[in-house]
Amino acid sequence: xxxxxxxxxxxxxxxxxxxxxxxxxxxxxxxxxxxxxxxxxxxxxxxxxxxxxxxxxxxxxxxxxxxxxxxxxxxxxxxxxxxxxxxxxxxxxxxxxxxxxxxxxxxxxxxxxxxxxxxxxxxxxxxxxxxxxxxxxxxxxxxxxxxxxxxxxxxxxxxxxxxxxxxxxxxxxxxxxxxxxxxxxxxxxxxxxxxxxxxxxxxxxxxxxxxxxxxxxxxxxxxxxxxxxxxxxxxxxxxxxxxxxxxxxxxxxxxxxxxxxxxxxxxxxxxxxxxxxxxxxxxxxxxxxxxxxxxxxxxxxxxxxxxxxxxxxxx
Amino acid sequence: xxxxxxxxxxxxxxxxxxxxxxxxxxxxxxxxxxxxxxxxxxxxxxxxxxxxxxxxxxxxxxxxxxxxxxxxxxxxxxxxxxxxxxxxxxxxxxxxxxxxxxxxxxxxxxxxxxxxxxxxxxxxxxxxxxxxxxxxxxxxxxxxxxxxxxxxxxxxxxxxxxxxxxxxxxxxxxxxxxxxxxxxxxxxxxxxxxxxxxxxxxxxxxxxxxxxxxxxxxxxxxxxxxxxxxxxxxxxxxxxxxxxxxxxxxxxxxxxxxxxxxxxxxxxxxxxxxxxxxxxxxxxxxxxxxxxxxxxxxxxxxxxx
Numbered sequence: 001x002x003x004x005x006x007x008x009x010x011x012x013x014x015x016x017x018x019x020x021x022x023x024x025x026x027x028x029x030x031x032x033x034x035x036x037x038x039x040x041x042x043x044x045x046x047x048x049x050x051x052x053x054x055x056x057x058x059x060x061x062x063x064x065x066x067x068x069x070x071x072x073x074x075x076x077x078x079x080x081x082x083x084x085x086x087x088x089x090x091x092x093x094x095x096x097x098x099x100x101x102x103x104x105x106x107x108x109x110x111x112x113x114x115x116x117x118x119x120x121x122x123x124x125x126x127x128x129x130x131x132x133x134x135x136x137x138x139x140x141x142x143x144x145x146x147x148x149x150x151x152x153x154x155x156x157x158x159x160x161x162x163x164x165x166x167x168x169x170x171x172x173x174x175x176x177x178x179x180x181x182x183x184x185x186x187x188x189x190x191x192x193x194x195x196x197x198x199x200x201x202x203x204x205x206x207x208x209x210x211x212x213x214x215x216x217x218x219x220x221x222x223x224x225x226x227x228x229x230x231x232x233x234x235x236x237x238x239x240x241x242x243x244x245x246x247x248x249x250x251x252x253x254x255x256x257x258x259x260x261x262x263x264x265x266x267x268x269x270x271x272x273x274x275x276x277x278x279x280x281x282x283x284x285x286x287x288x289x290x291x292x293x294x295x296x297x298x299x300x301x302x303x304x305x306x307x308x309x310x311x312x313x314x315x
Numbered sequence: 316x317x318x319x320x321x322x323x324x325x326x327x328x329x330x331x332x333x334x335x336x337x338x339x340x341x342x343x344x345x346x347x348x349x350x351x352x353x354x355x356x357x358x359x360x361x362x363x364x365x366x367x368x369x370x371x372x373x374x375x376x377x378x379x380x381x382x383x384x385x386x387x388x389x390x391x392x393x394x395x396x397x398x399x400x401x402x403x404x405x406x407x408x409x410x411x412x413x414x415x416x417x418x419x420x421x422x423x424x425x426x427x428x429x430x431x432x433x434x435x436x437x438x439x440x441x442x443x444x445x446x447x448x449x450x451x452x453x454x455x456x457x458x459x460x461x462x463x464x465x466x467x468x469x470x471x472x473x474x475x476x477x478x479x480x481x482x483x484x485x486x487x488x489x490x491x492x493x494x495x496x497x498x499x500x501x502x503x504x505x506x507x508x509x510x511x512x513x514x515x516x517x518x519x520x521x522x523x524x525x526x527x528x529x530x531x532x533x534x535x536x537x538x539x540x541x542x543x544x545x546x547x548x549x550x551x552x553x554x555x556x557x558x559x560x561x562x563x564x565x566x567x568x569x570x571x572x573x574x575x576x577x578x579x580x581x582x583x584x585x586x587x588x589x590x591x592x593x594x595x596x597x598x599x600x601x602x603x604x605x606x607x608x609x610x611x612x613x614x615x616x617x618x619x620x
Contacts, residue, residue, distance in 0.1 A: 036522060037441030041449065044434035044493060051490045052456045055467035062467060113359075120356050125349055131356055133605045138363050140597040142551035144569040148576060148590040149366045152373070152583070160369050163386040196363065204609050246457070253460045256553050260573055277462035282558065287466050294463025301458050 063291035070285050082292035094268055095276040098183055103251040106190040114198025121203045135196045146193055147260045176262055182270040186258045190251055198243055205239040241312045245305055252301055273297050374399050374588040381584050399588040412571040423488040423549040424542050427496050435500035436526050453494040461554055469558050479561045488549040496541040503537025504530055539604045540611035547597050568593040
């Protein structure tokens with residue numbers, strides 16, 4: 001600032017002074033705006049760094065340690081021992097297999113069912129507003145309640161499913177306790193919860209396609225399937241990519257409903273990576289090993305997301 | 316409309332009915348097509364709603380028919396009872412958990428909206444390096460496995476002595492909801508023409524005043540959707556409460572419900588009634604904002620960029 005005062009004293013620098021003043025003003029305005037911009041987003045960033053990023057980095061570090069929840073202060077460097085243990089751990093491989101089954105099964109099913117529902121809900125028919133709202137009910141219900149709803153449906157002797165099946169001479173059994181059915185059932189719960197969200201998001205995207213596209217196609221003689229293929233599908237491809245990424249991540253990380261419904265059982269029949277990490281950390285107290293499993297999950301998800309977005313983008 | 320002969324025009328009247336019927340059904344719909352659509356929707360809604368309705372109906376059945384091996388859909392008058400609700404609502408533990416849930420969900424929503432609104436305004440209206448990267452970084456935290464974060468999260472809260480406090484749980488819920496809330500809000504703010512806030516700026520408003528007097532009033536529907544999403548994230552959470560809550564002082568309904576259900580599988584009447592009551596606030600909040608919801612998905616960040 002003193003420099004500017006100095007220039008002002010010297011008339012011969014008048015032109016340069018004006019230019020300099022303007023430059024300083026602009027720079028000051030620019031930095032003030034920029035700093036304000038950073039300042040406004042700072043609280044949220046600090047929050048995310050402190051409570052999500054820092055713990056994640058620390059978890060990756062813990063995965064190279066031998067550490068027990070029973071004495072969390074006592075830390076011992078273990079190198080890659082935790083990761084070596086993974087290779088010989090059959091439950092880990094089983095959980096990985098189940099996680100992939102659940103993720104692929106749930107995401108494909110919920111996308112197809114959601115797409116079908118979206119095509120129905122976008123129709124302009126009386127009462128459709130109620131259908132749109134009602135379809136979201138499964139999505140807003142707390143996961144714990146969803147599990148109670150469905151265990152109640154499948155309850156031996158007095159669950160609705162068994163009552164109806166018995167009318168037709170079907171079996172009366174504990175469905176969640178069946179080794180072959182536990183994993184498909186928890187997959188179904190995920191689909192039940194998230195298919196409505198997929199449908200509403202796709203419908204919102206379909207509604208923003210101008211009606212004139214369809215009218216033009218109709219004049220050109222395109223049938224319903226062609227209209228879907230050449231107008232609807234290309235226009236929902238971006239939102240579909242986002243939905244598939246979000247839902248894959250959610251399904252791969254899924255933990256709550258499975259833990260509450262089956263706890264990973266019976267005999268590991270529905271054990272997935274999420275429940276395995278929780279079990280290792282908070283029941284076996286093996287924090288280091290649990291973190292290693294979690295780190296593997298993170299790596300697999302990162303690889304999937306990167307490759308998927310890259311493939312979709314280049315198309 | 317009477318014609319020149321003084322006789323009411325029959326064809327006109329009939330056309331009136333036909334038109335009304337057509338507009339009721341929708342313009343280019345044939346009856347068979349409409350019926351096919353309703354039929355397909357019915358299949359979906361049997362799957363979506365029958366379990367929910369079955370649960371709600373069961374809460375008003377007396378104990379002996381709740382657990383009877385007979386198909387009774389609507390209970391007869393002598394089996395109809397509200398005793399399950401009396402039992403659950405009269406339970407001080409349930410009421411305590413309900414209050415905990417409300418305190419935590421409301422605080423989380425308030426904190427997330429303040430942080431999210433400021434952040435979204437910055438990302439929407441300022442140009443500075445790293446803006447886009449920041450947004451991506453926020454969103455990519457959704458990718459971190461909750462199970463992985465739990466461990467260091469527990470250790471961190473333990474060393475900050477935030478175990479068993481509202482603050483610990485609120486912070487955890489806030490960081491789970493913040494990325495998407497921020498993204499939604501930014502999408503809504505982007506839809507407000509910058510000409511409006513530039514005009515206010517020229518009139519001498521500071522940025523915070525522009526945010527408060529121009530952006531927030533115009534983005535209220537978006538803020539309602541973000542509030543709903545945050546509230547539900549917090550209200551429905553089981554995972555973080557299960558490790559951060561060691562005593563009944565901070566237990567929320569979903570966690571309490573889990574403990575109750577696993578400790579007490581005999582009394583289904585009380586379990587399903589408590590479950591129904593736990594789901595009610597989320598559903599009510601959704602009903603209140605439902606009109607904004609689809610609109611929110613259409614405009615809020617779901618398109619390009």
